Amino acid sequence: MPLRSLRFTSAAVVLSAAASVLIAHQPAHAAADRIRLGNASDVSRSTWNGPAFTMNGAGGIVTASMARAVDDIRGGTGTLDVVVLAGSAPTSGSKTPECDTITGLTGVNSCTTWTLTAASDGNNSQVNTDVRNAEFVYFAGGDQCRYAAWKGTALEASVESVVAKGGGSGGGSAGHHINSPIVYDACNGSVTSAEALANPYDRYVSFTTGMFEWANYGSVINDSHFVTRDRMGRTMSFLARAVKDGLAPGGAAWGVGVEEGGGSLFLDRNGMATQYGKDAYVVLADHQPEQAVDRKPLTYSGFKIWRLTPGSTFDFKNRPTCGYYLRSVTNGVADPNLYSGTPVTDCGSQGGGSTLAESEPNDTRDTADDATALPSPGTLTGGMQSTGDRDRFRLSLSSGRTVSVNCAVPSAYDADLYWLDTNGSTLIRSVNDGAGTDESLSFTRTASGTGTYYLDMEAYSGSGTASYSCTVTKS
Numbered sequence: 001m002p003l004r005s006l007r008f009t010s011a012a013v014v015l016s017a018a019a020s021v022l023i024a025h026q027p028a029h030a031a032a033d034r035i036r037l038g039n040a041s042d043v044s045r046s047t048w049n050g051p052a053f054t055m056n057g058a059g060g061i062v063t064a065s066m067a068r069a070v071d072d073i074r075g076g077t078g079t080l081d082v083v084v085l086a087g088s089a090p091t092s093g094s095k096t097p098e099c100d101t102i103t104g105l106t107g108v109n110s111c112t113t114w115t116l117t118a119a120s121d122g123n124n125s126q127v128n129t130d131v132r133n134a135e136f137v138y139f140a141g142g143d144q145c146r147y148a149a150w151k152g153t154a155l156e157a158s159v160e161s162v163v164a165k166g167g168g169s170g171g172g173s174a175g176h177h178i179n180s181p182i183v184y185d186a187c188n189g190s191v192t193s194a195e196a197l198a199n200p201y202d203r204y205v206s207f208t209t210g211m212f213e214w215a216n217y218g219s220v221i222n223d224s225h226f227v228t229r230d231r232m233g234r235t236m237s238f239l240a241r242a243v244k245d246g247l248a249p250g251g252a253a254w255g256v257g258v259e260e261g262g263g264s265l266f267l268d269r270n271g272m273a274t275q276y277g278k279d280a281y282v283v284l285a286d287h288q289p290e291q292a293v294d295r296k297p298l299t300y301s302g303f304k305i306w307r308l309t310p311g312s313t314f315d316f317k318n319r320p321t322c323g324y325y326l327r328s329v330t331n332g333v334a335d336p337n338l339y340s341g342t343p344v345t346d347c348g349s350q351g352g353g354s355t356l357a358e359s360e361p362n363d364t365r366d367t368a369d370d371a372t373a374l375p376s377p378g379t380l381t382g383g384m385q386s387t388g389d390r391d392r393f394r395l396s397l398s399s400g401r402t403v404s405v406n407c408a409v410p411s412a413y414d415a416d417l418y419w420l421d422t423n424g425s426t427l428i429r430s431v432n433d434g435a436g437t438d439e440s441l442s443f444t445r446t447a448s449g450t451g452t453y454y455l456d457m458e459a460y461s462g463s464g465t466a467s468y469s470c471t472v473t474k475s
Contacts, residue, residue: 038110048166056172057258059141086140122153139175193233216271226257239285271317297332302373358382411436412464
């Protein structure tokens, strides 16, 4: 990822075809440099079994996912050629670090590295010949703005032809970014989560669209170095922008953030993803943001987040409607615990799950369970684990709407119900006496805009593991 102090306006690329032995090191022309490893002749074969894709959290090759891509594309037999694209040469060590790893894999015939330092290199005839003759193209780490500059060049079409014939594409860091249909291009500089949440239209937030559109991977924005560099917040901002600006068809945008240190998301021909090495996160924004305007902080309720641990899968063709946890952003401040959460259960349609079970600790506003994406009607459940227990749930309510809450309380304890404002002050309460006595309340928002509120269930006497159940209806 580029630093703000390092901005380039021209595109640059490195292509590499997989192989085992250094054959030649020959400059193609003044702005492009070519190094080929392995067999000097390309493989000739009429059919391939891909496509297959590798989405890496850092720039380097992840051996396990790359080996699977090679095996899937060649169908377990024969060999193939790989090309690696980079915008600049390594400043130390090997000049072909990606190909050094790739040529050691079973089934690789050659690996050619191209280093391209001008946007016009996208129309270099030898570059495009090498790419079209390859079965996999890997985009190295670096600066995705350079890769975005290939949009509309012959090279864009050449990469697409590799995938179309049953080959594959992939990349790490900047190379991961360029493989999504909505590309955070960083052409104005790199943005932090704090900056993007404070202003979704920060000048450092810019996108390229209409480049690579891989099957089953629509409406996605990729991000890299995800946990280490704390990029969940900026991905949330990117997604809100994509929905607000109509960049994602259907009004829903998906983020795929992959961690560095060996994280790799492998995507097969059927749209099934498998996670390797380190965690990845799939983040969904499926409604218009409450606030996403220039020079104002983001407010968005109910991002749906799936955490993919190594070995887990995610079906991008038939995207799941269950198994996510919920996090929100209010006035530029994201909820705590962005990278872990208790999944919503009893999920219904894409709009969200119908039941949200409490997850302790949730006895303060900061630790409240996020119920902002709960459909109407929806159900909140929990238990009074001690005589001093309280459970809080965060909800949102827009102007003119009424929320009604009806809670069934088990006979093991007496619990009271409170409706709190964003500062924690009680607006309405229901405090009926007696163990097992139900509680209910309703509230209408008369103020303009959308407000954040907290539903507070508190133990008055008794305790137990038996669950209360609160039905929440908005009208």
